[in-house]
Amino acid sequence: MTVYTTFPSAMGCTPWEFRERLTQEAKWAEAAGVRGMLVYSDNKLLDPWAAAQLLIERTQQFVPLVAVNPVYAHPFDVARTISSIGFLQERQVDLNYVTGGFHRHLTELGCGLDHDRRYDRLTEYAEVVARLLDGSRPVTYQGEYFQLKGATVTPPLEAALTPGVFVSGASDACRAAQQRLGATRLAYPHEIGSYQGTSALAGTGIRLGIIARDSSDEAWRTARRRFPADPMGEEVHEIAAETVESRWHQNLSADAFRSHEPRDAYWLYPFRAYKTFCPYLVGSYEEVGALLARYLDLGVRTLILDEIVEEDDLHHTMRALRHARGEAS
Template sequence: MKAHTFGDAVEVFATSPQSAESTTDAYLKEVIEIAQWSEQEGCTGTLVYTDNRLADPWLVAQIILQNTKTLCPLVAVQPLYMHPYAVAKMVSTLAFLHGRRVYLNMVAGGFAYDLKTLKDTTPHDKRYDRLREYTHIIKALLSGGAVTFQGEYYAVDNLRLTPVLPPELFPGIFLSGSSEAGLDCCRALGATAIKYPKAPNEEMNALDGLEKAGIRIGVIARPEEDVAWNVAYKRFPEDRKGQLAHQLTMKVSDSLWHKQLSDLAESTTVDRNPYWLVPFQNYKTFCPYLVGGYETVAREIARYIGAGYRSFILDIPPDKEELRHTGVAFQQAWAMAEKG
């Protein structure tokens, strides 16, 4: 995924590993390696998760910036963890120290247990109302000048941000677009709406009043179909324990995307369907996968591009070689999309 292949037309993000699944030394090494692989293969950036179990994403973003030259950390932002002024300060300070841009992945909710321990009982749709205020303040501060705002959840009075953020380093802002509340929030903020997509042939119009849209998806592509599926079955075998964990999560979650994917999983069980949800059903990852030969996967990606998606967030890459194979599929997909 060399940068010149996509230009400004398509953004491709990898994902950083999770600290809860590693030791300190191994985690640092893996974060740096994946960031460097992602940069070398032409990714725009890499997603850094946040939840109660994980290392602080801003400190991880700092590690990424120190070990790359152009890669943009896509930092997950949970409003329960910090005031919007602190988020804006992080963005402007990283720009001041490194001359680099970051992206923000605004999180409305989280795991049910995390919200419970933080004593947050805000209903699903109201969390998006809160996130709208939160993100509005961040954007206003980063745009410069004094900010005064009075909302239901947040208020500031004549608040100014320093260091001042150069306009060319203003962050890209991503937000879940899997529910109507999320989509309304995206439209109000001009944010990129990120979805866990349906099968490509079911995605007709990604924008629907939105400025920008993207998807979260895994890819396993190889020159031959059989090789790709052998890799997929080996990496994500059936796991009864994982299936039970998935079922438990379904019972306690109010996440609409989780329920939507679970419903889709029941209708995409045909053997070797390139839209593959077995990793999701076995609690190994939280996104669909596209699996197959380069041409097969490229055709599916091209359909997403044709539907209007321009941002793609990949799953955590197991190695640099996987990113290279994914890049080949994306290059072919873009060529297909240009030809219509």
């Protein structure tokens, strides 16, 4: 199983404080054997490529998983950025293709495409990037959204640095893009009992938080201290849910609105209170590991962890992961 963490929020930090915090979290994760870090992208966040560059400069082998949205740059620019990082730093980046879930953000940038057509454009975009990075011949591409005639990215990217490719979403349009691109689909897991079939999550990576400790009681004390009841946050979530187009957000919100009470180790309250954007697994190492193992049995091979709060969180999480893989002593 490949594991990434999540880029922390810069809210409330000075530039120096944030650089130090990011560096510390990346080094903690790298030392724990985590592959890299998911770097978000929307109109209100830091530029993900600038963030990726900082991660590369402050680590040895850490791989940024960079969110790429077609509204921000031409695919040639993305391919050239990846090629330049490969040449100058001899480092790899992975790509998480996204369409943008906030309608207002898309409107601000003049994007009027509906949900499914944004995935059509995203698929073309990812195909162009892949062909440019292949570098075996000049790229001519005639699509609905992108046209190239004999384009070449230089210097060429070494094959060993070819990005891993992900696409985010829960809709049929996202699944179609995933299949056409041969990508891993990133999703937010529902309660394990809601899945039908033995390979319901094949080709899928999931994003969630983990709070695991020696005992279930200790884990839940930590969880409720970290995510106390927050009626104001619940109200904010209800308002936001009316404007977000992302199907994963709509589906997970529907689950959280029906009930955010724990179901075994699965817990939606941090998302219900809008303190984070993913479910949590809470319990003893054995309990969390057993539930994770069931997701693995359904085909999950990539795990995106929520933000790191403390270095010990990684220690506890990796113990739970070892239980999930049957490696616990």
